[in-house]
Amino acid sequence: LQSSQTEVLQQLRKQLEYPRHLDAWNYAGDLCSAPPSPFLTVACEANTITELKIVGDKPAKVSNFDGHPVAGQTLSAFFSVDSFVTTLSRLNSLKVVILVSLGIWGPLPDKIHRLYSLQVLDLSSNFLYGSIPPRISAMGMLHTLTLDANFFNDTVPDWFDSLSNLTVLSLKNNRLQGPLPRSIGGVTALTTLALSKNNISGRVPDLGSLSSLEVLDLRDNQLDSEIPPMPRGMVTILLSRNSLAGKIPHQLGELSRLQHLDLSYNLLQGTPPASLFSLPNLSYLSLASNMLSGSLSSKLACGGQLGFIDISVNRLTGTLPPCLSDISNERVIKFSGNCLSDDSSRQHESSFCREDRIVGKGGKNRYIGLLICAIGGAFVVMLVLLLMLLYFYRRHRHGRAKAETRLLQNPALENYSTGFSSELLANARYVSQPVKLGSQVMPTYRVFSLEELREATDNFSRLSFIGEGSHGKVYKGRLENGSQVAVKCLALFKKYSIRNLNLRLDLLSKLRHPHLVCLLGHCVDGSSDDSSVHRVFLVYEYIPHGNLHSHLSEISMEKFLTWPERLAILIGIAKATHFLHTGILPGFFNNKLKTHNVLLDEHYIAKISDYGLSIITEEIDKHEDDVYSFGLIILETLTGPAQAARGEAFLLNEMRTSFSRQEGRKQIIDPTVLGTAADESLSLVISITDKCLSSESSLRPSIEDVLWNLQYAAQVQATADRDQRSDATSQA
Numbered sequence: 001l002q003s004s005q006t007e008v009l010q011q012l013r014k015q016l017e018y019p020r021h022l023d024a025w026n027y028a029g030d031l032c033s034a035p036p037s038p039f040l041t042v043a044c045e046a047n048t049i050t051e052l053k054i055v056g057d058k059p060a061k062v063s064n065f066d067g068h069p070v071a072g073q074t075l076s077a078f079f080s081v082d083s084f085v086t087t088l089s090r091l092n093s094l095k096v097v098i099l100v101s102l103g104i105w106g107p108l109p110d111k112i113h114r115l116y117s118l119q120v121l122d123l124s125s126n127f128l129y130g131s132i133p134p135r136i137s138a139m140g141m142l143h144t145l146t147l148d149a150n151f152f153n154d155t156v157p158d159w160f161d162s163l164s165n166l167t168v169l170s171l172k173n174n175r176l177q178g179p180l181p182r183s184i185g186g187v188t189a190l191t192t193l194a195l196s197k198n199n200i201s202g203r204v205p206d207l208g209s210l211s212s213l214e215v216l217d218l219r220d221n222q223l224d225s226e227i228p229p230m231p232r233g234m235v236t237i238l239l240s241r242n243s244l245a246g247k248i249p250h251q252l253g254e255l256s257r258l259q260h261l262d263l264s265y266n267l268l269q270g271t272p273p274a275s276l277f278s279l280p281n282l283s284y285l286s287l288a289s290n291m292l293s294g295s296l297s298s299k300l301a302c303g304g305q306l307g308f309i310d311i312s313v314n315r316l317t318g319t320l321p322p323c324l325s326d327i328s329n330e331r332v333i334k335f336s337g338n339c340l341s342d343d344s345s346r347q348h349e350s351s352f353c354r355e356d357r358i359v360g361k362g363g364k365n366r367y368i369g370l371l372i373c374a375i376g377g378a379f380v381v382m383l384v385l386l387l388m389l390l391y392f393y394r395r396h397r398h399g400r401a402k403a404e405t406r407l408l409q410n411p412a413l414e415n416y417s418t419g420f421s422s423e424l425l426a427n428a429r430y431v432s433q434p435v436k437l438g439s440q441v442m443p444t445y446r447v448f449s450l451e452e453l454r455e456a457t458d459n460f461s462r463l464s465f466i467g468e469g470s471h472g473k474v475y476k477g478r479l480e481n482g483s484q485v486a487v488k489c490l491a492l493f494k495k496y497s498i499r500n501l502n503l504r505l506d507l508l509s510k511l512r513h514p515h516l517v518c519l520l521g522h523c524v525d526g527s528s529d530d531s532s533v534h535r536v537f538l539v540y541e542y543i544p545h546g547n548l549h550s551h552l553s554e555i556s557m558e559k560f561l562t563w564p565e566r567l568a569i570l571i572g573i574a575k576a577t578h579f580l581h582t583g584i585l586p587g588f589f590n591n592k593l594k595t596h597n598v599l600l601d602e603h604y605i606a607k608i609s610d611y612g613l614s615i616i617t618e619e620i621d622k623h624e625d626d627v628y629s630f631g632l633i634i635l636e637t638l639t640g641p642a643q644a645a646r647g648e649a650f651l652l653n654e655m656r657t658s659f660s661r662q663e664g665r666k667q668i669i670d671p672t673v674l675g676t677a678a679d680e681s682l683s684l685v686i687s688i689t690d691k692c693l694s695s696e697s698s699l700r701p702s703i704e705d706v707l708w709n710l711q712y713a714a715q716v717q718a719t720a721d722r723d724q725r726s727d728a729t730s731q732a
């Protein structure tokens with residue numbers, strides 16, 4: 001196996017948080033030649049991985065999953081499905097990917113389509129949510145797509161018909177909603193269509209042109225149409241627990257290959273076609289809990305394979321035909337809850353099954369229906385009138401508030417130079433799920449009173465003062481519950497009404513990530529009558545170990561940061577930046593990234609401070625770009641602040657000269673880094689830094705690419721360190 005592919009496998013193992021059965025990858029030897037097991041398979045062709053199957057032991061499904069990681073069930077808050085798929089897509093010859101019960105959580109990224117050779121994709125029993133990525137439609141080789149037992153909660157996509165090779169589509173046990181698109185009838189190669197246990201509503205579309213379809217499973221949805229004609233080759237039809245109405249089509253009685261038919265728990269009416277019971281291959285037939293009526297013909301014949309028949313809880317009358325009443329043979333027959341004369345103890349009175357008692361039948365019911373329509377119509381008219389009255393009343397009353405909202409949403413009236421337009425504020429409502437990331441372990445956001453903050457900071461005393469940045473002074477404080485906080489007093493240069501400010505704070509409060517200094521709440525100092533505000537206090541968690549800049553400097557006596565530690569810090573910053581760029585729509589791209597704004601907690605975990613503040617201060621340097629700024633942070637991490645203090649131009653020049661030569665590196669790179677870094681790891685980081693610092697912004701990588709490269713460099717470093725340790729032990 002190519003060493004780069006082994007590295008990717010190790011990276012995946014790390015991202016999956018070292019599941020036990022991947023310990024097998026620890027041992028030397030070619031992973032391609034390991035015998036496949038039901039839980040783990042790595043198959044290769046020409047030294048390249050073509051098949052990857054990992055079946056974990058995480059629970060199949062929990063009911064309380066709401067997009068946050070769940071301890072012991074999903075992977076942790078540090079897992080990023082985006083990075084995981086980026087890593088996976090490096091194995092670009094993969095034809096089969098089966099990753100089941102591994103606790104993978106998050107929205108499945110569109111970039112999964114980079115696996116363009118994929119034929120089988122099975123991600124069942126994980127915690128994926130959101131929509132099924134549209135770019136899967138470009139994976140032309142795909143013949144099996146199985147995403148069962150996840151939490152996909154959008155509609156069933158309407159592009160499956162562009163997958164001309166798709167034979168198995170299984171999306172069971174998700175939260176898919178809305179109607180089944182008609183285009184599903186155009187996925188011509190389908191043999192299996194399984195969408196049971198979702199919230200799909202509306203019609204069962206015409207599937208007549210799916211000439212290869214054998215299995216249709218739409219159980220446990222909210223489908224409410226009639227049953228359409230089915231393709232001739234059907235073997236299994238499962239439509240139970242919907243609201244299907246109308247008669248059972250006679251056409252079903254012509255499906256000579258049919259073995260399994262379940263239409264139970266619907267609203268089907270009429271007398272079941274006799275031809276159904278005599279189908280030559282049918283072994284299981286359930287029509288239970290419908291509104292079927294009439295009597296079954298005494299001439300009705302049962303097919304030779306028919307072993308289970310359930311017609312219970314319907315409105316059937318008369319006597320059972322001989323083939324259903326003969327208890328001597330081995331058939332299981334259930335027929336209680338009807339009005340049959342065979343087994344009076346478990347049957348209703350005949351009046352219960354009279355045709356005129358069945359909804360929608362008979363003149364009396366039609367009359368009642370008309371009456372209901374008339375009353376309903378009058379009610380709707382009154383309701384509309386009432387709503388119109390209410391609307392005009394509210395419009396009048398809230399005229400001022402609405403004018404302000406319009407102001408926020410009207411680009412023409414905004415200060416466009418800020419980049420934070422109405423679009424951003426309007427979209428604040430559509431914060432994507434990853435925003436919730438980590439909020440489980442973080443305290444909930446709240447509003448503080450000025451008195452509370454005065455008390456916490458000893459009335460903003462000189463002793464509590466930590467420092468002053470461009471946004472204002474920062475004080476250290478202790479809340480009543482004992483927790484330490486940093487209170488930032490924002491000097492506002494722009495006047496906001498309280499309402500406008502609250503919209504902005506609301507957006508800021510949604511930015512939560514393990515590598516962002518947690519914003520605990522705010523306090524607005526202003527009059528309560530919604531007039532303008534001049535002072536805002538932001539209350540953050542207190543991060544005790546100072547900032548990265550001072551830790552990198554030679555005078556920092558506390559601890560010299562080794563290369564692996566520096567890499568871990570850089571990865572933390574990249575993860576948070578990635579979140580700021582993609583976790584909220586539209587993303588935050590100017591976050592004043594610099595080593596002064598990277599704080600370190602007691603475990604040397606990096607946390608970005610000062611992020612997103614331009615939403616309130618509205619000052620944005622158009623030339624500032626997070627990826628470029630991040631490039632400068634990496635440079636400072638490589639060289640130490642003393643070199644960095646010589647200025648950006650000096651560093652950029654060094655980047656193009658000294659960094660490309662071994663000798664030059666020795667002069668410019670911090671000795672602690674040189675002493676603890678493997679050459680290959682260092683080269684990877686230098687190469688991505690160079691790209692981050694491209695003068696042309698379009699040539700810079702995305703933060704996601706940067707993150708991947710850093711993680712890869714960390715993996716390379718870890719492998720080198722491990723090798724070095726084992727060499728040392730073998731020599732000893």
Ligand SMILES: Nc1ncnc2c1ncn2[C@@H]1O[C@H](COP(=O)(O)OP(=O)(O)OP(=O)(O)O)[C@@H](O)[C@H]1O
Nearest residue numbers: 466467468469470471474486540541542543596609
């Ligand atoms: N949550 C926090 N916990 C501990 N110290 C903090 C916290 N937030 C800020 N500080 C410290 O408060 C001081 C002022 O920080 P602030 O972020 O306002 O300005 P800055 O980063 O120094 O400058 P600039 O605003 O120009 O970026 C800094 O020393 C910073 O390390």
